[in-house]
Amino acid sequence: MDPAPLPRTNAPEPGARVEAGARVEAGARVEACARVEACARPTGPDARAMRVVVVGAGPAGARCAEMLGAGSAVTLIGAEPSLPYNRVALSKLLAGDVDEADLVTHGAARLAALRVAYRPATRIASIDREARILRTDAGDDVSYDRLVLALGSQAFRLNLPGASLPGVSMYRTLDEVRAMLAAAELGGDAVVIGGGLLGLEAAYGLALRGMRVTVVHAVDRLMERQLDMPAAMLLARRLARQGIALVLSGSTEAIEGTGCVTGVRLTDASVIPASLVVMAVGIRPEVTLAREAGLDIGRGVKVDDAMRTSDPAIWAVGECAEHDGQCCGLVAPALAQAEIAARVIGGEDASYVAAADATALKVAGAGVWSAGQTEGLGAETIVYHDPDGEEYRKFVLFDGRLVGAMLYGETRDAPWYQSLIGQGRELTGLRGTLPFGPAFATPEFMEAAE
Numbered sequence: 001m002d003p004a005p006l007p008r009t010n011a012p013e014p015g016a017r018v019e020a021g022a023r024v025e026a027g028a029r030v031e032a033c034a035r036v037e038a039c040a041r042p043t044g045p046d047a048r049a050m051r052v053v054v055v056g057a058g059p060a061g062a063r064c065a066e067m068l069g070a071g072s073a074v075t076l077i078g079a080e081p082s083l084p085y086n087r088v089a090l091s092k093l094l095a096g097d098v099d100e101a102d103l104v105t106h107g108a109a110r111l112a113a114l115r116v117a118y119r120p121a122t123r124i125a126s127i128d129r130e131a132r133i134l135r136t137d138a139g140d141d142v143s144y145d146r147l148v149l150a151l152g153s154q155a156f157r158l159n160l161p162g163a164s165l166p167g168v169s170m171y172r173t174l175d176e177v178r179a180m181l182a183a184a185e186l187g188g189d190a191v192v193i194g195g196g197l198l199g200l201e202a203a204y205g206l207a208l209r210g211m212r213v214t215v216v217h218a219v220d221r222l223m224e225r226q227l228d229m230p231a232a233m234l235l236a237r238r239l240a241r242q243g244i245a246l247v248l249s250g251s252t253e254a255i256e257g258t259g260c261v262t263g264v265r266l267t268d269a270s271v272i273p274a275s276l277v278v279m280a281v282g283i284r285p286e287v288t289l290a291r292e293a294g295l296d297i298g299r300g301v302k303v304d305d306a307m308r309t310s311d312p313a314i315w316a317v318g319e320c321a322e323h324d325g326q327c328c329g330l331v332a333p334a335l336a337q338a339e340i341a342a343r344v345i346g347g348e349d350a351s352y353v354a355a356a357d358a359t360a361l362k363v364a365g366a367g368v369w370s371a372g373q374t375e376g377l378g379a380e381t382i383v384y385h386d387p388d389g390e391e392y393r394k395f396v397l398f399d400g401r402l403v404g405a406m407l408y409g410e411t412r413d414a415p416w417y418q419s420l421i422g423q424g425r426e427l428t429g430l431r432g433t434l435p436f437g438p439a440f441a442t443p444e445f446m447e448a449a450e
Contacts, residue, residue, distance in 0.1 A: 049071070049072050049073040050071075050072045050073065050145045050146060050345075051072070051073045051075070051143060051144050051145045051146070052065075052068050052072045052073070052074045052075070052144065052145065052146045052147075052148065052345060053074075053075045053077065053134060053142055053144040053146075053147050053148070054068075054074065054075070054076045054077065054147075054148040054150060055077045055124055055134070055147070055148070055149050055150065055151065055289075056077070056078070056079075056148075056149065056150030056151045056152055056318070056320075057076055057077070057078030057079075057080070057084040057118070057120070057150075058084070058087055058150060058152050058318065059086065059087065059088070059105070059318070059331055059334060059335060059338075060150045060152075060317045060318030060319075060334040060335060060337065060338040061076060061078075061084075061148070061150030061317070061318070061338070062076065062084040062105055062106050063335050063338040063339065063342075064148050064150060064317060064338040064339075064341055064342045065114070065116045065148075066106070066114055066116070067338070067339060067342035067343070067346075068342050068345060068346065069114035069115045069116045070114070070115065071346055072146075072345070072346075073115075073117075074114075074115065074116045074117065075116070075117045075118075075119060075142065075144075076111070076116050076117070076118050076119070077119045077122050077124065077134075077142070078118070078119070078120045078121070078122065079121070079122065079123050080120065080121065080173060080174065080175070081120050081121040082104075082120065082174055083104045083106060083107060083108065083118075083120070084104065084105050084106040084111075084118075085100075085103040085104050085105060085174060086103050086104075086105050087172075087173075088331055089102070089103050090103070090171075090174065090177050091201035091202075091204075091205060093174075093177055093181075094177055094180060094181065094201070094202065094205030094206070094209070095204065095205040095208050096205075096208060096209065100174070103174070106118075119142075122136055122137075122138075122140075123136060123137040124136055124137075124142075124289055125137050126289075126292065126293070127147070127289065127290075127292075127293035127314075129293055129294065129311055129313070129314070132144050132145065132147070132313060134147070144313075145313070146313055146314075146315070146345050147313060147314045147315070148314075148315045148316070148317060148338075148341055148345070149289070149290060149301060149309070149314065149315065149316040149317070149320060149321075150316075150317050150318045150320065150338065151285075151286040151287070151289060151290070151301075151316075151318075151319075151320040152286055152318060152319045152320060153283040153284060153285050153286055153319040153320065153329075154283060154284055154285075154286045155170045155171070155172045155279070155280075155282075155283050156279070156281045156282045156283065156284065157170065157279060158193065158252065158279055158281060160252060160253070160254055160255055161253075161254040161255065162254050162255030162256060162257060162261065163255055163279075165255060165257050165259075165260060165261045166259070166260045166261065167183065167257070167260045167261035167274075167275060167276055167277060168255060168261055168277045168279070169183075169276065169277070169278050169279070170278070170279055170280075171198055171199075171201075171202045171278050171279070171280045172283075180202070180205075180206065180276065180278065181209070183211075183275065183276040184206055184209035184210065184211050184276075185209075186275065187210055187211060188211060188212070188274075188275035188276070189211065189212045189213075189214070189272070189273045189274045189275055189276075190203075190206045190211040190212070190213045190214070190274060190275070190276040190277070190278065191213075191214050191215075191216060191263075191264045191272050191274040191276070191277050191278070192206070192213065192214070192215045192216070192277075192278045192280060193216050193252055193264070193277065193278065193279050193280065193281055194215075194216075194217065194279065194280035194281040194282070195215050195216075195217030195219070195222040195223065195246070195248070196217075196222075196223055196224075196225065196280065196281075196282065197223060197226070197361055197363065198280040199215060199217070199278070199280035199281075200215065200222065200223065200235075200239070200363050200364060201363070202278045202280055203215050203239070203244050203278075204239070204242070204244070204363070204364045204365075206276070206278075207242055207243055207244050211276070212243070212245075213243070213244045213245065214244070214245040214246070214247060214272050214274075215239070215244060215245070215246050215247065216247045216250045216252055216264065216266070216272070217246070217247070217248050217249075217250060218249065218250065218251055219248070219249065220248050220249045221233070221236075221248065222235050222236055222239075222246070222248075223235065223363070223368070226359055226361070226368055226370050226406075227368065227370075227406065227408065228374065228375075228394065228406065230383075230385055230392055231368075231392045231394070231406060231408040234366075234387065234390050234392055234408055234409070235363060235364070235366060235368075235408065236248075237390075238364055238365075238366055238390065239364055242364060244364075247266070247272070250266055251266060251267040252264055252265070252266060252267075253265050253266060253267045255277055256271065260275075261274055261275065261276070261277050262274065262275070264277060283319070283329070284299075285299060285300035285301070285319055285320045285321075285322070285327050286319070286320050287300060287301055287320060290309070290316065290320070293311075295309050295310050295311060295314065295316075296309065296310040297322075298322045298325070299322050299327055300316070300319075300320055300321050300322030300327040301316035301320050301321050301322060302322050303315070303316050303317075303321050303322065303323050304323075305323075305351035305352055305353075306340065306341070306344045306350065306351060306352070307321065307323070307337050307340050307341040307344065307352055308341075308344070315341040315344070315345065317334065317337040317338045317340075317341050318334035318337060318338065319334060321337060323337070323352060323354065324354065326354065328354075330359065332355075333354065333355065336352065336355075337352055340352040356371060356372060356418065356421060356422055357371060357372065358370070358371035358372075358414075358418055359371070360411065360414060366390070366408065366409060367407065367408070367409060367410060367411035368407070368408055368411070369405075369406070369407040369411040369414040370404075370405065370406045370407070371404060371405055371414075371417065371418050371421055372396070372402075372403050372404030372405065372421045373396055373403045373404035374394065374396055374404045374405070374406045375396070375404075376396055376398070376403070376404070378398070379396045379397060379398055379403070380396070380397040380398070380400075381394065381395070381396055381397075382394070382395040382397070382431060382434055382435060383395075383435075384435035384436075389409070390408075390409050391408070391409040391410060392406075392407070392408040392409060393405070393406070393407050393408075393435045394406040395417075395434055395435065397427065397431075399426075400426045400427055400428055401424050401425065401426055401427065402417065402420045402421050402425075402427060402434075403421060404421065405417045405418075405421065412437075413437035413438065416437060416438045429442065429445070430442070430445055
């Protein structure tokens with residue numbers, strides 16, 4: 001299904017230069033030939049400024065370019081035709097909570113003020129590391145002294161019969177959300193394949209838009225990476241009240257239709273009607289460009305503590321990077337990595353230190369938070385479960401110390417629990433009140449923490 005047409009109000013004409021300070025509507029396309037420049041090129045003392053190219057205009061790439069703009073000749077290259085936007089907030093756009101204008105993080109005037117040249121709708125075909133030149137799909141060459149790869153991740157597309165039919169969408173980009181919104185305007189049935197965070201965000205937004213939604217999930221509980229069975233059951237009950245049907249432990253065999261999608265067939269031969277199918281079955285780091293350039297690759301682009309790759313002139317940040325064997329999938333660590341890379345490129349001595357894993361989410365209006373180890377043999381487990389109040393709290397302790405926690409429903413005490421995990425304090429005398437937060441901790445315990 002074709003995406004909904006873009007607003008053209010005050011949008012630049014193809015081939016036009018977007019001058020410093022020019023106003024561009026936030027939802028408008030910035031055409032492939034457009035440039036956002038603070039000046040044509042540095043002159044005078046800045047004429048020999050280090051040329052830094054950042055490939056990827058998502059949150060990590062935009063943050064890195066922003067920090068480097070004042071001291072270098074920075075070019076930010078984005079594959080999408082839009083201004084840099086907050087990908088995390090796409091769920092709010094789908095749900096109708098924000099407009100496209102609210103998603104933009106770096107408008108034309110801001111990029112100009114930061115002295116960042118922006119090249120949208122530009123795909124990099126190859127990296128010549130010896131010559132330090134990027135080659136675009138259009139055949140242009142872009143030279144660099146320092147290169148930052150902020151390539152993000154790629155959504156898994158299931159290799160199913162019918163997967164290429166019109167009406168089958170991923171849930172990753174602004175254009176894909178526009179296509180989903182266009183389908184929702186026509187009403188009908190939607191099937192979301194995948195019951196993780198992204199899948200449930202898509203299902204919730206489409207339901208709010210008036211579609212009849214079914215979620216097909218291959219596992220026996222929703223969001224199995226974040227929730228155990230009792231918490232997942234509370235979430236399932238909440239979604240059911242909102243009219244979202246669930247098929248758990250369900251496996252998709254094919255997408256049916258001739259000319260456009262009409263349904264989803266499961267391995268049990270049942271068919272779920274659908275005029276829209278959304279695949280949200282996970283992501284993987286985007287490493288194709290880096291691999292073809294000969295950089296060291298694991299699951300992601302391997303980097304050291306300075307976020308530098310195996311090539312000393314190239315850095316990698318965000319979801320495409322693999323640091324100490326781990327790839328991040330959240331915005332906070334991606335931004336932290338971008339800041340470290342920018343500082344190091346700028347001449348500082350800085351190192352990235354991964355923080356303790358913590359996930360804070362809002363799913364169908366319910367808070368979800370987890371940190372540390374939420375399972376473990378030989379662990380002591382403390383659980384507070386109020387099904388009627390839709391509250392669930394689980395705490396995992398080893399040797400009397402909190403090593404992990406899971407909250408569903410009310411999550412305002414999450415920072416306190418995360419601090420307890422980080423401190424590794426012995427919690428003798430606190431077990432009975434631990435699920436109720438710092439308000440019920442003894443004065444002696446709170447004083448000792450100060």
